[in-house]
Amino acid sequence: MSTSPQQPEQPARSLQVDRLTKEYVAGKPILSNISFEVSGRSSVAIIGPSGTGKSTLIRCVNKLIPPTSGNIYVSGENITVLHGARLRRARRKIGMVFQEFNLVERLTVMENVLCGRLGYVSSLRAWLRRYPQRDIEMAFSLLESIGLLDFTRQRADSLSGGQRQRVGIARAIMQEPHVLLADEPTSSLDPKTSVEIMELLVSLTETHQIPLLINIHDVELAKRFTNRVIGIARGGIVFDGPPAELSNDHLKDIYGGENWLQ
Amino acid sequence: MIQEKLWQRFTFAERLSRFAVFLGFAVALALSMRTVQIIPEFLYDAPTQVADLLGRMWPMDFDYYPQGVHATMMETLHIASLGTLLSIFMAVPVGILGANNIVRQPLLHWLSKLILVSSRSVNTLVWALLFVAVFGPGALAGTICIAFRSVGFVGKLFAEALEECNPGPIEALQAAGAPWLSLFLKGYWPQVAPAFWGIFLFRWDINVRESAVIGLVGAGGIGMVLDDALNLFFWDRVAVILLSIFTVVIVAELLVTAIRKRII
Amino acid sequence: MSGGTTTRRPFQTNWLARAGWLLAFLYALYAANLLDISWERFLIGLDNGAKFIGEMVPPNFSRWQLLLGNLIETIEIAIIASAFGVFISLPVGLLAARNLMPAWVTWPFRTFIALCRSFHPVIFAILFVKAVGFGPLAGILTLIFASIGFIGKLFAEAIEEISLKPVEALRATGAPFMSVIVYAVLPQVLNRFIGFSSYQLDANLRNSTMVGIVGAGGIGGTLFSAFQRFDYDFLAAILISIIALVMVSEYISTQVKKVFQ
Numbered sequence: 001m002s003t004s005p006q007q008p009e010q011p012a013r014s015l016q017v018d019r020l021t022k023e024y025v026a027g028k029p030i031l032s033n034i035s036f037e038v039s040g041r042s043s044v045a046i047i048g049p050s051g052t053g054k055s056t057l058i059r060c061v062n063k064l065i066p067p068t069s070g071n072i073y074v075s076g077e078n079i080t081v082l083h084g085a086r087l088r089r090a091r092r093k094i095g096m097v098f099q100e101f102n103l104v105e106r107l108t109v110m111e112n113v114l115c116g117r118l119g120y121v122s123s124l125r126a127w128l129r130r131y132p133q134r135d136i137e138m139a140f141s142l143l144e145s146i147g148l149l150d151f152t153r154q155r156a157d158s159l160s161g162g163q164r165q166r167v168g169i170a171r172a173i174m175q176e177p178h179v180l181l182a183d184e185p186t187s188s189l190d191p192k193t194s195v196e197i198m199e200l201l202v203s204l205t206e207t208h209q210i211p212l213l214i215n216i217h218d219v220e221l222a223k224r225f226t227n228r229v230i231g232i233a234r235g236g237i238v239f240d241g242p243p244a245e246l247s248n249d250h251l252k253d254i255y256g257g258e259n260w261l262q
Numbered sequence: 263m264i265q266e267k268l269w270q271r272f273t274f275a276e277r278l279s280r281f282a283v284f285l286g287f288a289v290a291l292a293l294s295m296r297t298v299q300i301i302p303e304f305l306y307d308a309p310t311q312v313a314d315l316l317g318r319m320w321p322m323d324f325d326y327y328p329q330g331v332h333a334t335m336m337e338t339l340h341i342a343s344l345g346t347l348l349s350i351f352m353a354v355p356v357g358i359l360g361a362n363n364i365v366r367q368p369l370l371h372w373l374s375k376l377i378l379v380s381s382r383s384v385n386t387l388v389w390a391l392l393f394v395a396v397f398g399p400g401a402l403a404g405t406i407c408i409a410f411r412s413v414g415f416v417g418k419l420f421a422e423a424l425e426e427c428n429p430g431p432i433e434a435l436q437a438a439g440a441p442w443l444s445l446f447l448k449g450y451w452p453q454v455a456p457a458f459w460g461i462f463l464f465r466w467d468i469n470v471r472e473s474a475v476i477g478l479v480g481a482g483g484i485g486m487v488l489d490d491a492l493n494l495f496f497w498d499r500v501a502v503i504l505l506s507i508f509t510v511v512i513v514a515e516l517l518v519t520a521i522r523k524r525i526i
Numbered sequence: 527m528s529g530g531t532t533t534r535r536p537f538q539t540n541w542l543a544r545a546g547w548l549l550a551f552l553y554a555l556y557a558a559n560l561l562d563i564s565w566e567r568f569l570i571g572l573d574n575g576a577k578f579i580g581e582m583v584p585p586n587f588s589r590w591q592l593l594l595g596n597l598i599e600t601i602e603i604a605i606i607a608s609a610f611g612v613f614i615s616l617p618v619g620l621l622a623a624r625n626l627m628p629a630w631v632t633w634p635f636r637t638f639i640a641l642c643r644s645f646h647p648v649i650f651a652i653l654f655v656k657a658v659g660f661g662p663l664a665g666i667l668t669l670i671f672a673s674i675g676f677i678g679k680l681f682a683e684a685i686e687e688i689s690l691k692p693v694e695a696l697r698a699t700g701a702p703f704m705s706v707i708v709y710a711v712l713p714q715v716l717n718r719f720i721g722f723s724s725y726q727l728d729a730n731l732r733n734s735t736m737v738g739i740v741g742a743g744g745i746g747g748t749l750f751s752a753f754q755r756f757d758y759d760f761l762a763a764i765l766i767s768i769i770a771l772v773m774v775s776e777y778i779s780t781q782v783k784k785v786f787q
Contacts, residue, residue: 396572
């Protein structure tokens with residue numbers, strides 16, 4: 001892997017969520033007072049029942065959804081107060097992987113990967129496909145590491161689900177982010193592919209030293225691939241610790257009921 | 263290795279053909295711009311002229327609507343509706359002849375294509391001129407003009423709808439020994455009916471616009487009043503006429519959109 | 527719609543349809559009466575028509591230089607108008623798409639498009655002849671507005687149908703707005719845009735044969751004067767040339783579309 005994180009000795013890349021609250025309807029917070037911190041080489045899973053605002057939480061981090069109150073710091077920079085061009089520059093530091101891949105289907109695999117650099121090149125250069133040689137080389141080496149080097153020229157809509165998600169991950173890594181967010185990255189995939197995608201996510205973020213925050217509903221996958229689990233229920237954090245400490249009692253607390261545990 | 267790291271969006275042949283298209287168009291544009299006879303002074307003068315025009319249009323002569331415009335506006339709507347109805351009677355047989363899953367006679371195909379293309383490539387106003395020469399000025403020429411002009415559009419889309427028909431039910435009817443007419447009425451018609459009414463409404467909407475101007479060459483409707491007002495430089499009346507055309511066109515479009523939503 | 531009931535009461539919808547047809551027929555009679563359309567007038571017309579066609583045959587191509595010059599002017603008007611029309615429609619369509627732009631942006635552009643669409647090109651031609659005088663410039667301006675009305679509307683609708691997922695993904699990478707448009711929006715709609723544009727080039731060619739009737743340049747003027755001078759054999763030659771021109775342009779645009787598949 002030669003895609004070299006440019007300054008390995010940089011102060012830890014980190015994400016800090018501070019008393020985050022989001023209300024879609026005033027007075028009915030879907031998330032209230034969420035605080036946690038992710039930094040260094042750590043992969044964190046967020047688990048919780050559907051509709052608890054996991055996706056909202058992830059999208060508040062890069063302000064795709066503006067939070068109602070609270071602060072988000074990415075490597076020390078407060079995202080919540082930014083607007084316009086400064087928000088765009090801050091978003092470059094936040095990679096994101098989506099449940100349904102969100103690739104541009106009519107563009108080639110290479111173009112999709114290079115999309116991760118759009119925040120760094122001017123629109124004119126992007127339009128003319130004149131990327132810096134460094135970006136193109138980085139894209140090639142990423143494509144090699146996700147095993148899609150032979151697909152460079154193919155259009156994204158000719159790929160399988162697992163291959164598309166690999167491209168989605170490569171696009172996010174291309175940003176050289178300070179934190180990588182993944183919103184249910186395996187929900188649209190079969191079990192075998194899901195495991196492969198999780199392996200890829202964890203190994204890539206480790207080699208590139210990017211803290212990883214995964215939103216996931218599969219508890220087993222979460223336990224197997226991450227080194228910290230945050231459980232969300234009823235708008236707040238109800239569990240935060242290593243996967244080994246996540247007991248059935250905790251799961252009962254997070255998801256409610258218990259019959260499904262057997 | 264270096265070879266491998268180069269990346270371009272299209273293959274060479276793709277780039278070449280795209281380039282050729284753009285180049286061809288650019289050359290055509292450049293040649294056109296150079297040779298077309300435009301007098302720039304006229305363009306510089308345009309703002310003054312437009313200001314003058316608007317000044318003459320305002321205030322509008324609203325009193326003119328009841329005495330001069332309303333009746334011809336109704337006439338325009340009748341020309342559009344009757345012309346569209348008439349076009350259907352002509353377009354259905356032509357469309358059937360043109361659908362290659364129904365009629366397999368190359369000669370009939372060719373005939374249908376010829377009718378459809380000539381109907382579409384001759385502009386409404388040219389059709390109007392032709393029929394004014396044949397039938398004399400008035401709504402008759404206008405109605406026939408609208409009908410002839412619509413045949414190409416309705417016939418082409420109808421033929422395409424027929425070609426998209428699912429052959430299953432039709433084979434079933436053929437297997438049951440149904441005669442040709444029942445085959446059409448029970449096999450094809452139910453499948454194309456929604457598309458057919460959609461096409462009809464769409465064309466009616468267009469015809470409302472077109473029938474508003476064919477009067478400029480004498481084919482009846484509000485265009486004749488517009489022509490008079492223009493020739494006499496009654497710009498305040500022109501403004502009223504344009505405003506009423508605008509209103510009717512918008513109402514027609516809203517109506518068609520509403521009906522299409524309900525039937526499709 | 528009534529698939530369920532048809533199997534039970536097969537004739538219900540039929541009666542409704544028959545009533546509709548009857549109504550249409552009655553309306554046709556009423557309207558024909560109102561418009562003073564009668565069988566005799568039609569027959570007299572047919573008689574005239576026969577004479578008319580008789581005079582058109584054989585078409586007279588002896589003034590081919592005039593014809594060719596006019597045809598070239600017509601083509602020039604169509605090409606210039608299409609180039610500018612398409613070029614302007616791209617931003618206008620984008621700014622009118624309600625899923626990308628806030629209402630205060632789309633509202634004026636949608637109104638502008640509606641205005642361009644609601645008047646027949648001839649009416650624009652009349653106004654432009656008044657504004658910039660007789661000649662091809664008025665025709666070009668007319669067809670530019672017609673193109674914006676057509677392509678702008680369809681393009682805006684095409685944009686409103688795109689998938690917003692790639693847009694979200696690219697916003698999340700911090701891409702500037704123009705890059706999001708170029709990468710996430712245009713690839714989804716460019717094929718359709720090229721389709722609309724080549725169709726509009728055809729349509730402009732057809733319409734540019736007509737704007738001359740009111741003095742806005744091109745072959746329409748010659749056509750109109752051939753009519754007024756009862757010069758029907760020359761008229762036939764003009765009509766044949768126009769149809770041939772339109773067919774050639776349809777052929778070319780099919781070939782061009784193949785390149786951009």
